[in-house]
Amino acid sequence: MSQPEQLPNDIEACHALILQQGDTTDSLARDNERLKLEIEQLKRYIYGRRSERHVENDSQLTLFDDSSEAEAEPGIDDELIEEEITYRRRRRSKSDRFPENLPREVKTIDVPEEERNCPCCGEEMPIIGTDVRERLEYVPAKMFVHEQRYPKRACGQCKQGVTVAPPPASDQDGASLTAGSRYGFGVTAQIVLGKYADHLPLYRLEDVFARAGVVIPRSTQVGLLDAAADLVQPLTDYMKSLLIASDVIGMDDTPVRLQDATLPGKMRTARVWLARGRDQAPYNVFFFHESRERDGPSKFLASYNGWVTVDAYGVNDGVYLGSDGRIRASCCHAHARRKFEAALSNDPKRASRGLAFYRQLYEIEDRGSALSADQRWELRRAESLPVLDAFKAWLDAQAADSKLLPKSAIGGAVRYALNLWQPLMSFTLDGRLPIDNNDTERDLRRLTIGRKNWRAPDVLSRTSGRLLGSGGLVGNVR
Numbered sequence: 001m002s003q004p005e006q007l008p009n010d011i012e013a014c015h016a017l018i019l020q021q022g023d024t025t026d027s028l029a030r031d032n033e034r035l036k037l038e039i040e041q042l043k044r045y046i047y048g049r050r051s052e053r054h055v056e057n058d059s060q061l062t063l064f065d066d067s068s069e070a071e072a073e074p075g076i077d078d079e080l081i082e083e084e085i086t087y088r089r090r091r092r093s094k095s096d097r098f099p100e101n102l103p104r105e106v107k108t109i110d111v112p113e114e115e116r117n118c119p120c121c122g123e124e125m126p127i128i129g130t131d132v133r134e135r136l137e138y139v140p141a142k143m144f145v146h147e148q149r150y151p152k153r154a155c156g157q158c159k160q161g162v163t164v165a166p167p168p169a170s171d172q173d174g175a176s177l178t179a180g181s182r183y184g185f186g187v188t189a190q191i192v193l194g195k196y197a198d199h200l201p202l203y204r205l206e207d208v209f210a211r212a213g214v215v216i217p218r219s220t221q222v223g224l225l226d227a228a229a230d231l232v233q234p235l236t237d238y239m240k241s242l243l244i245a246s247d248v249i250g251m252d253d254t255p256v257r258l259q260d261a262t263l264p265g266k267m268r269t270a271r272v273w274l275a276r277g278r279d280q281a282p283y284n285v286f287f288f289h290e291s292r293e294r295d296g297p298s299k300f301l302a303s304y305n306g307w308v309t310v311d312a313y314g315v316n317d318g319v320y321l322g323s324d325g326r327i328r329a330s331c332c333h334a335h336a337r338r339k340f341e342a343a344l345s346n347d348p349k350r351a352s353r354g355l356a357f358y359r360q361l362y363e364i365e366d367r368g369s370a371l372s373a374d375q376r377w378e379l380r381r382a383e384s385l386p387v388l389d390a391f392k393a394w395l396d397a398q399a400a401d402s403k404l405l406p407k408s409a410i411g412g413a414v415r416y417a418l419n420l421w422q423p424l425m426s427f428t429l430d431g432r433l434p435i436d437n438n439d440t441e442r443d444l445r446r447l448t449i450g451r452k453n454w455r456a457p458d459v460l461s462r463t464s465g466r467l468l469g470s471g472g473l474v475g476n477v478r
Contacts, residue, residue, distance in 0.1 A: 191228075312331060312332075
């Protein structure tokens, strides 16, 4: 209605129109707020540092202050207060000191013989010390061919045939992973380390070997990786058995591209899962699943009985809810904290208050990191529980506030924490449980670094999930 004559004349119609316009304005305001938040998050993702550190400014509320403005302490006015801070500067190691374990080629450069005598008395001057200058050198890794020669013997007079020493049996060769292979253990180990430790795709490893004058096609590298996976599979299975027998593990997953043999040229998304053991079984075990459905982790945890630290993805809910109490969930507080950190531009006051609670919780965790599990449990019961009780009361108050928009960033942060409050509290029940799943995410991130380097012919195939056993083993021996 852009013209006055199009407006209604009766009061009820005008009221209805005003209410309609108000609803439209509110909806547009919510959309505008959501889009502003998305733009802010994208700008931070592209240009900013991926740090979750946050420092409150002086105008933001302290943790247990419910007033709109903090009351000034008696006797303190707005005059400038100078504070002298003293600290001990840590001594830095000299950059010209190379590790003592490196081999050294020593060359002694003495004073010329004609200058070794004292200009006063003419006697030869003794050595009273040595100045040392070091220069680091690098010798590229070298490749060599291990050549086995089998002399052939025959009698030229009798001519009864040729005698040659028999080659070693395939199970006694010991020089390569597969019988008759042209590539030794060193080459295979370099491919495993290059792919899983240095995150190099196979085509780059092909270039690395080419610089030494040797061509090792990607198909050959895949075969060697496959043989390595067969070799370490018993060790991977053993680590999994120890992990399943433990009481606390962490789990997380990441997407990878999957080549589908039934759809040539087509790619789809599969998942790589990481199960990370704690003190009882400090091992990382990767497993592969073609989707993110719960049958993947459910199969892996089929005989597990204990705690699993996870994020809030729905599949994880299905895994522990469908376990008849065998699996108990402990949710990651870092995920909940990130929701408040992401809401700083949306509602700085509320987001800062949420982050203030987390600062207290993590400060307690820092002090408890060196304690035993029982001591850490007692510390959490004594100090973390009061903070969590205050946090829960504050969350309930925010959720009941009609001014809090449910679809806003801060509304989502409050709702996320309240919906998961029981599993978020689990870490206070057992001192062995971590407050978050950050260490599992950190170990999984090494795989994501390699994933960024993979190209289409170098992604996981349906049968290559077990190759992750080699990658997991590399991660365990870091």
